[in-house]
Amino acid sequence: MSVRHVEISGAGFAGLTAAAAFAQRGWTVRVHERAPNLRTAGAGIFIFENGLKVLQAIGAYDDAVRGAHLTPARETRNAEGKLLARHPSRPNQRVYTIVRQQLLEAVADAARRAGAQILMGSEVVGATPAGVVSLSSGEMAKADLVIAADGVHSRIRDSQGLVRSRVKLGDGAIRILLPRNNDATDSIEEIVEHWSGKHRLLYVPCSKDWLYLALTTLNSDVEGKSLPLNTKAWGASFPHLRQLIDRIGNEGRWDEFEMIHLHRWSSGRVAVVGDAAHAQAPNLGQGGGCAMMNALGLAVAVEKEQDIQIALQQWEARERPLIEHTQRVSRLYSTVGRLPDSLRSVVFSFAGRSRWMVQQRMRTANHCPTGAL
Numbered sequence: 219m220s221v222r223h224v225e226i227s228g229a230g231f232a233g234l235t236a237a238a239a240f241a242q243r244g245w246t247v248r249v250h251e252r253a254p255n256l257r258t259a260g261a262g263i264f265i266f267e268n269g270l271k272v273l274q275a276i277g278a279y280d281d282a283v284r285g286a287h288l289t290p291a292r293e294t295r296n297a298e299g300k301l302l303a304r305h306p307s308r309p310n311q312r313v314y315t316i317v318r319q320q321l322l323e324a325v326a327d328a329a330r331r332a333g334a335q336i337l338m339g340s341e342v343v344g345a346t347p348a349g350v351v352s353l354s355s356g357e358m359a360k361a362d363l364v365i366a367a368d369g370v371h372s373r374i375r376d377s378q379g380l381v382r383s384r385v386k387l388g389d390g391a392i393r394i395l396l397p398r399n400n401d402a403t404d405s406i407e408e409i410v411e412h413w414s415g416k417h418r419l420l421y422v423p424c425s426k427d428w429l430y431l432a433l434t435t436l437n438s439d440v441e442g443k444s445l446p447l448n449t450k451a452w453g454a455s456f457p458h459l460r461q462l463i464d465r466i467g468n469e470g471r472w473d474e475f476e477m478i479h480l481h482r483w484s485s486g487r488v489a490v491v492g493d494a495a496h497a498q499a500p501n502l503g504q505g506g507g508c509a510m511m512n513a514l515g516l517a518v519a520v521e522k523e524q525d526i527q528i529a530l531q532q533w534e535a536r537e538r539p540l541i542e543h544t545q546r547v548s549r550l551y552s553t554v555g556r557l558p559d560s561l562r563s564v565v566f567s568f569a570g571r572s573r574w575m576v577q578q579r580m581r582t583a584n585h586c587p588t589g590a591l
């Protein structure tokens with residue numbers, strides 16, 4: 219059988235995972251990244267058991283978790299710091315929190331080791347269902363499969379008319395990476411989600427050197443989402459964290475959350491994966507996990523079935539229900555976040571103790587991805 223070829227648009231978690239997984243299955247792989255360098259937006263990232271299994275399958279695990287933070291527990295606390303829920307990690311339900319750049323480079327290195335070519339400063343401007351990509355350089359290339367892993371604003375997806383809905387969720391986050399001082403402001407090793415009114419402050423150790431903070435609020439909260447961070451407003455919401463908030467300075471970027479559903483995840487020889495196909499609010503910390511799972515699942519699908527059209531249908535039928543479940547639960551969490559403080563505390567406290575609700579929230583994390591070892 220002749221060697222098959224894939225062209226991938228986007229060197230984020232979806233595109234690079236696909237690159238590694240396809241190259242490991244004997245495909246020739248070319249990834250196009252329009253940015254001049256391999257850089258990821260944001261600060262730290264949660265990788266649950268499902269994502270860790272994908273990293274293991276593509277040979278990126280050791281580099282990804284080296285020095286990263288294996289969290290002992292995740293906690294939810296109210297404005298006074300009172301504990302509402304605590305989820306201790308178990309050996310088979312690990313959560314690593316990792317500096318994003320480290321994770322991205324680990325996946326890119328695995329892809330290169332497998333033989334994938336990653337071209338920086340290479341922008342994809344179009345693709346056809348016949349499997350032809352056009353680049354901004356004027357080059358056109360034919361492939362057995364084109365993968366659109368080009369994020370929420372995916373140009374290829376839009377050119378194929380695949381979008382069913384694209385909803386701005388009305389909230390967003392400022393993300394910051396701070397060096398750890400190992401003083402009273404950052405000595406806690408648990409991940410803690412602090413809630414106060416519309417403000418949420420997520421405290422996330424990522425390694426012994428780095429602390430990741432995500433400050434979530436409504437898009438309509440002009441004061442809360444302003445940059446540099448309005449330390450007065452955030453300090454007023456979390457008086458017990460004021461010293462930590464005062465350390466933030468000019469760091470940070472704001473991103474609004476959105477959710478994307480497509481009519482189909484493919485069009486002819488073009489497959490759409492990652493945020494381009496199924497962006498979600500980050501409340502479950504699973505957008506990247508789903509992007510990586512789905513990219514690996516795609517490589518497995520086309521390995522097992524030679525007919526690309528059939529393989530793409532089988533891939534979508536197998537992977538889509540869980541990813542849509544993740545999107546739904548994540549959105550529900552946003553809705554609960556908007557409840558008044560007292561009611562939200564009751565809901566979180568109940569949800570933390572309800573076995574069924576914990577199962578719904580953790581279903582993706584506990585899932586064994588297609589192609590995992």
Ligand SMILES: Cc1cc2nc3c(=O)[nH]c(=O)nc-3n(C[C@H](O)[C@H](O)[C@H](O)COP(=O)(O)OP(=O)(O)OC[C@H]3O[C@@H](n4cnc5c(N)ncnc54)[C@H](O)[C@@H]3O)c2cc1C
Binds near residue numbers: 253393473492503504
């Ligand atoms: C506040 C926040 C917190 C989050 N926290 C977590 C978390 O803890 N855990 C988790 O799993 N997920 C998390 N996520 C979600 C996660 O960041 C995304 O789901 C993930 O980055 C999606 O990866 P991707 O590869 O699909 O897209 P992207 O990371 O957006 O990558 C797309 C790439 O394509 C490139 N590109 C775009 N257009 C072109 C083109 N025309 N040609 C060539 N290249 C192109 C872009 O430059 C980019 O590099 C969070 C998201 C947010 C907003």
